[in-house]
Amino acid sequence: MNLQLFLKADNDIDDIEPTHDLGDIIESKATAKESFTRKKYSLSRSLTDSTGKKWRLCAGVAVFNSSNEILVGKRIGMQNAWQAPQGGVDDASEENGHLAETVSDAAARELYEKMGLVVGRDVVAEECCLSGEDGEIMDGVRYETEGTESWLTKSGFAGQELHWRIFRCADGPGDSDPISIYKLEGQNGTAAEFSCARWKPVDEVMDAMWVNMRPPYESLCKLMRVIKRRWNQRCAALDFTGTWSRDNSLSTGLRRALIARGLSHEKACIEAEAPYIQSWRRASSKKNETTWRVTTFNKDGTSVRRVLDYRVGTDGWDEKFSAGSVLLGCLPKEVVVRRRTIFLAEPDAYPDPIAHCTISRTLIGMEETRRYLKGDRLINRRTLWSSLGIVPKVVSTEVFVKVNAE
Secondary structure (H helix, E strand, O other), X not given: OOHHHHOHHHHHXXXXXXXXOOOOOOOOHHHHHHXXXXXXXXXXXXXXXXXXXXXXXXXXXXXXXXXXXXXXEEEOOOOOOEEOOEEEOEOOEOOOOEOOOOHHHHHHHHHHHHHOOOEOOOEEEOOOOOEOOOOOEOOOEEEEOOOOOOHHHHOOEEEEEEEEEEEEEOOHHHHHOHHHOOOOOOOOOOOOOEXXXXXXXXXXXXXXXXXXXXXXXXXXXXXXXXXXXXXXXXXXXXXXXXXEEEOOOOOEOHHHXXXXXXXXXXXXXXXXXXXXXXXXXXXXXXXXXXXXXXXXEOOOOOOEEEEEEEOEEEEEEEEEEOOOOHHHOOOOOOEEEEEEEEEEEOOOOEOOOEXXXXXXXXXXXXXXXXXXXXXXXXXXXXXXXXXXXXXXXXXXXXXXXXXXXX
């Protein structure tokens, strides 16, 4: 793609003082001016290299899903132009009354302003060393805009120095389709930059990138092997091994969740107070096994009710539920449910913010079952988006304590 075309909109806003978003938003003159009347902007931080060239400091936001695809938006007013959110790092401002931003601060702000995503709710920051397998540092990659009519050039900048910050998706439905979590209308008074967003492989995004802006994405592609390996190691390290018993005194929202599934109030009260014991062990002894074999016991705590393998992958798997299943509202017939198990970031988990997540589409709605460790307890948080019309969404949290380490 032609960089001149990418920056051509800057010709229409010569009379507006450059701010941290001007190099990043493609918009009409009217829309651009409106965005500046809605928000008081700060100038961006910059640096000067040994040759005297001045570079605008820029934060790049790389959000990955469980398949290690990056979240990118389609630029408004440009055909097939996809990129990750990015923007300038605000300098200190007495007028605005705030201190200079860090790159991480700017990345979180840009992600919210451009896509409406909140760090700690929709995504979780990933602790990742920004160096490739050969030890080359990939942070702080420069790309030039000299020779264009951009405001960066007119303001004396040679281009931008982009610093990546890595995040992981923390939303189950959004992990496959981000339409359920993003808001692209522009937040904090900023103008919309993207018309839609989706998950794409990083190399695919890089291959379609305009030449001048390709270096930061080339560096991100070099990082991908490290990023993937680190994520796979974390998934494999999550250890649920043992026998767990639900502590009903610590669990919340169970009755309401069961009623939302179609159980009577009386039946819901009985099931919410009943014993619930599960045994978790890896499905095989192979290294980095992530398939968990879960044995659920009947209310006597000894006889087996079912044994199920949770196979991780985007292809999904089927589970047959017998008639009378509590989770399906005690339906009178046997049904087959399509399920998908993945690993997701989970801000409430400790010590590692990661969760084992299964998404199911059933006759009573879509359910996300998220299991994670919080200290010495296993948390099972279920979210049901009901199709029964009882409540649109209900969340319950089951707390399990380990009774046998096996």
